[in-house]
Amino acid sequence: MDGPVSGARRTTLRTADVARESGYSLQQVRDLERLGVIPPAARSGNGYRSFAPIHLHALRAYRGLAGAVGPVTARQVLAELRTRTVAEAASAINEAHVRLARERDEALRAQKALEAIEAEAGTSGFEPGREREHEDDAMTITELAGALGVRPSALRFWEQEGLVAPERVTSLRARRYGLPAIRAARIVTALRSAGYGIPAVREVTASLHRLDGLEEAHAILRGRLDQIAVRTVALLRAGADLAAVVTSDRDPAAP
Numbered sequence: 001m002d003g004p005v006s007g008a009r010r011t012t013l014r015t016a017d018v019a020r021e022s023g024y025s026l027q028q029v030r031d032l033e034r035l036g037v038i039p040p041a042a043r044s045g046n047g048y049r050s051f052a053p054i055h056l057h058a059l060r061a062y063r064g065l066a067g068a069v070g071p072v073t074a075r076q077v078l079a080e081l082r083t084r085t086v087a088e089a090a091s092a093i094n095e096a097h098v099r100l101a102r103e104r105d106e107a108l109r110a111q112k113a114l115e116a117i118e119a120e121a122g123t124s125g126f127e128p129g130r131e132r133e134h135e136d137d138a139m140t141i142t143e144l145a146g147a148l149g150v151r152p153s154a155l156r157f158w159e160q161e162g163l164v165a166p167e168r169v170t171s172l173r174a175r176r177y178g179l180p181a182i183r184a185a186r187i188v189t190a191l192r193s194a195g196y197g198i199p200a201v202r203e204v205t206a207s208l209h210r211l212d213g214l215e216e217a218h219a220i221l222r223g224r225l226d227q228i229a230v231r232t233v234a235l236l237r238a239g240a241d242l243a244a245v246v247t248s249d250r251d252p253a254a255p
Contacts, residue, residue: 013051022059036079057244064238068231089246107224110194141175
C-alpha cells in the first residue's frame with residue numbers, strides 16, 4: 001500500500017511521486033525495490049511506502065546503466081553498489097566504461113581487418129566467387145588456424161555452421177582451404193572478434209558471392225559502433241545519479 005505525503009517540497013515521496021518522476025510504472029517501482037535495485041522504502045505503521053530522493057537517483061541510474069550494459073547486469077551492479085566501499089563502487093562503474101571501450105576497440109579492429117581484405121581484393125583483381133586459385137594458395141586447417149589466430153576447433157565449428165566451406169583431400173579426409181574459404185574465414189574471424197553471433201555472421205558470409213558482400217560486413221560493423229556509442233552516452237547520462245547512489249550515507253574514506 002502507498003499513501004499520500006503532504007507538503008509543497010517533499011523530502012519523502014509516495015510511490016506515485018517516484019513513478020511520475022522516474023518514468024517507471026507503479027508496479028515497476030515496486031518490482032525494482034523487491035529486486036534490490038533501489039534501497040528498501042521506509043514503511044509506516046499502516047504499510048504505506050515512503051521513498052526519498054536517493055530512490056529517484058537509483059532508478060535513473062538503473063535506466064542509464066541498463067541501456068549501457070543490459071538490465072540483468074545493471075540490476076546486479078545497483079544491488080551491490082550499496083554494500084561496497086566508495087572505492088569499490090567507483091571501480092565497478094569504471095568496469096562498465098572499460099567494457100564499452102573494449103567492445104569499441106574490437107569493432108574497430110574488425111573494421112580494419114575488413115578494410116585490409118578489401119584492399120587486398122582490389123590489388124589482386126578479386127571478385128567474390130571468381131578467384132583464380134593455385135595449389136600453393138591452399139592452406140591446411142592448422143596453417144589457416146595459425147594465420148587467423150584461432151583454434152582448429154573454431155574452424156571445424158564454423159564449417160558445421162556453414163560459415164566456411166573447406167575442400168577435402170578424400171584419401172586422408174584432411175581439410176584444405178582455398179582462397180574463397182580463406183577469405184570467408186578471415187571475415188568470420190573479424191566479425192566474431194567484434195562480438196557478433198553466428199546468425200549475423202552467417203548473413204554476411206552468405207552474401208560473399210555478391211559484389212556487396214564486404215560492404216554488408218562494413219555496414220554491420222558501422223551499426224555495431226553506432227550501438228556502442230548510444231550505450232556509452234546512456235552510461236554518461238547516468239553518471240551523476242550513479243555518483244549519488246555511491247556516496248549516499250557513506251564516508252569516502254571508509255575502509
